[in-house]
Ligand SMILES: Nc1ncnc2c1ncn2[C@@H]1O[C@H](COP(=O)(O)OP(=O)(O)O)[C@@H](O)[C@H]1O
């Protein structure tokens with residue numbers, strides 16, 4: 554029997570290799586991020602496929618289960634445009650932000666603080682997570698004022714965040730819940746504003762002093778001249794926008810990414826929600842995915858310096 558044992562080599566199955574690659578590689582990150590706060594901005598552009606939505610909800614649930622305070626801020630631009638069409642409302646974007654009149658703000662509120670928010674909550678629940686759907690109106694979570702462009706012009710009822718009720722978000726996180734936040738806010742007079750979800754996620758990440766802000770969208774990363782930029786530096790942001798390389802919905806992402814970094818949040822990433830489990834890959838593996846925003850290359854040591 555002893556002789557027999559000695560001659561048998563252990564069979565290393567592909568499953569063992571996969572476990573070593575994924576779980577063992579993840580362990581240092583899990584240890585480091587326990588108790589930290591990650592703000593995840595889930596863009597409407599990535600909410601198109603049921604399997605992908607389910608995988609995303611599973612990823613978020615897993616992050617929470619390993620002790621990370623996940624705060625989800627969702628968009629829903631495509632869905633708002635869909636409802637606006639049905640209602641016969643004209644859709645117009647300026648620099649990635651929707652011009653919002655009184656009819657449009659109703660469509661925005663119905664979409665963001667309605668079915669879309671609850672669908673995300675339901676998906677997380679189906680994977681065993683405990684999510685709470687709220688909008689920026691709940692407990693004054695987002696106080697806002699009218700947004701103005703650099704030239705002083707407004708976009709109707711488009712808002713920018715002036716204050717975030719971090720106590721409320723902290724309370725939910727401390728109870729082990731996942732806040733799922735719809736980006737609308739109100740001012741002291743009760744006027745409701747449509748807030749671009751990238752802007753809302755950025756303000757929430759800053760107010761919570763989050764460890765990371767991750768934008769989940771539908772592109773592999775920021776592209777320029779047919780290639781993906783693995784990092785974008787602050788000094789290049791204005792040029793990327795002015796030259797028309799970064800357009801539409803990517804403009805608020807780039808601008809809010811640098812606002813977030815300037816305010817002290819250490820890591821801001823853009824990842825691709827159109828392939829399954831990109832969120833876990835970004836957070837728990839050594840191989841970074843997507844584009845990382847950095848103030849300058851001097852402060853940037855390795856692509857996925859999760860540590
Ligand atoms: N340079 C760029 N790199 C990548 N995407 C870009 C760029 N410029 C514009 N975009 C557009 O930005 C879109 C993502 O923004 P948006 O549609 O608002 O998504 P989300 O719902 O995730 O916020 C991409 O689908 C792409 O069409």
Ligand SMILES: CC(=O)N[C@@H](CCC(=O)OP(=O)(O)O)C(=O)O
Nearest residue numbers: 597628629630650651748749750
């Ligand atoms: C002012 C403004 O532009 N608000 C956005 C809010 C939703 C959003 O940002 O959705 P995405 O993240 O999917 O783009 C809008 O009305 O489309």
